[in-house]
Amino acid sequence: MNNLDRWLLVPAFIIPAAVTAPAFAVQYMNVEQAQKVLFPNAEKFDGQVITLTAEQKAAIAERSGVRVRSSELKVWVASHAGKPIGWVLLDEVYGKHEFITYAVAIGVDGTVKGVEILDYRETHGSEVNNAKWRAQFVGKKSGDALKLDEDIKNISGATLSCKHLADGVKRLLATYAVVLK
C-alpha cells in the first residue's frame, strides 16, 4: 500500500506530461536604475567600454579561477562632488537553464558594494501564454486552487543556484584588480 492513500481523499487530478515548456523571464531594471540603487549618492556616472587584451583576460582568469568569455566590458565611474566613489560593472552570465544580466558595484576600496540583477531569463521552453496549455487547468478544481494569473510572477521554487552569478562576481573583482585599480 502506498502511504499516500490518505492524501488521495481530497480532489486529486492528474496533470498530463508537458506539452509545452513555458519560458520565464523578468526584467528588473535598466542600467540607469541599477546605477542609482547601487550608488544612491552619486551625481554622475561616466561610462566607458573597456576592451580586454589577451594578457588581461589570462590574468583575470588566473586570479579568479573563472573563464573569461567576453573581451568587452562596460564600466561606469560613479562620482560624488567631483570625486570618484566607485565603479559599476555590467556583465552577463549564462548556465544550462538561465541567462542573467547583472551589475556589480565596487567601491574605491575594492570591495563589492552591491549586486543587482537587471534581467533574468530562462533559456529553455517556449511560451507561458499558450492557451491550450493553460486551458487544461481551467475548471479542474473548484475554490482557491488553480486560478490563473495573467502575469506569472510567483513561482515557488523559481530560482536556480547562484553559482554562475557568484563566479561572475569573482571574475569582475579580478577584472577590477587587473584593469581598473
Added chain:
Amino acid sequence: MNARVDFAVMQPVECVRARPLLGTLVEIAASGKDADCVQLAISDAFEVVERIHNLMSYQADDSDIALINRTGFTHDVTVDEQTWQVLAMSEKLAAASNGLFDITIAPTLTKLGFLPKQVGMPRISGQGNWRHISLRVDNKVRLTRQLRIDVSGIAKGYAVDRALAALQSAGMLTGRVSAGGDLRVFGDIEQTIHVRHPIVATQLMPVVALTNGAAATSAGYFTHRRYQGRWVTPLINPHTRIAAGMNRSVTVLAEDCMTADALTKVVHADPALAMPILEQFNARAIMLEADMATGTCKFFDTAGVNAAGMQG
C-alpha cells in the same frame, strides 16, 4: 522622472528587484507612494536578508552557525537574537515531528556533495541529532555531542519573513519577498503561486492563490546531483539519512514562511506522518508527484482532509 509625477497621484508605484543572496536569487517587490521610497524600502529589506545570510551561512567562517560547529561542543556560543529565533523554531519543529525536521543532517549533505567539506572543523561522531543541541539562557547554545548543523532548510523562510516585515514597517502598501522557492506576500493583492513540474522544471503550474500568507516549495529539480549512480536531492530523511528522489515537489502554505519552509522538509521525509504536524502548525501541503514512466503528474492537497488547513 516626469512619468512618476503623472502616475503617482493616481496609483502607487511598484518596484521589483533581485539580488543573489542565501545561495539563490532573492526577489523583493513592493508598492508605495513614490519610486524613491519604494526603492529605499527594498534596499533596507535586502540588507535584512544579507544580515541573516551572514549570521547563518554554513560556508562562511565567521557566522553564528560556523562558530557553533567549530566550538559549540566545548564552549557555550552566544548567538544573535535572529539566529536564536531560527534555532528555537528548529527545535520546536524537530520536537513536533519527532525529528523528521532536523538541522543536524549537514554531514549527510556533505557526503552527497551538497555542502562543502570544511577544514579545521572538529570530527563528528555521526550519532548526534537535534536533541543534542542545547539552547540555554541568554542566547547561549551548546552542543552535547559533536555535530554539524546547517539551518539552510529553515533560514531562507525566516529571511523572507524578516524582509517582509521590513517592507511593512517602511509603510509599503503591498510587498512580496521570494527566495528560491520561499515566498510571502502582504497587502491587498492576491498572488497565484506557480510551481514547477518536478521533472520538466521549465513547465510552470498554477496551484493556489495566496493572500497575506506564505508558501514554500521544495523539490530537487535544480539541486539534484549524482551520487553512487543515483540522482539525489538535498532533501534528507533524518531518520534514514536517505535523500529524496527527484519526482516529488512539495509546497506548504502557512502563516509565516519560516514554518512553511521547514514543513516542506517534513512532508518530503514522510508525507503520511506529516499530516498531523501540518495540522498542528495550521498549514496546508500540496504535493506533485511525477510518474517517471508516463510523465504524468499526480496532485495531492491536504486542504479538505485537514480541517484546520488554511484557506488559501
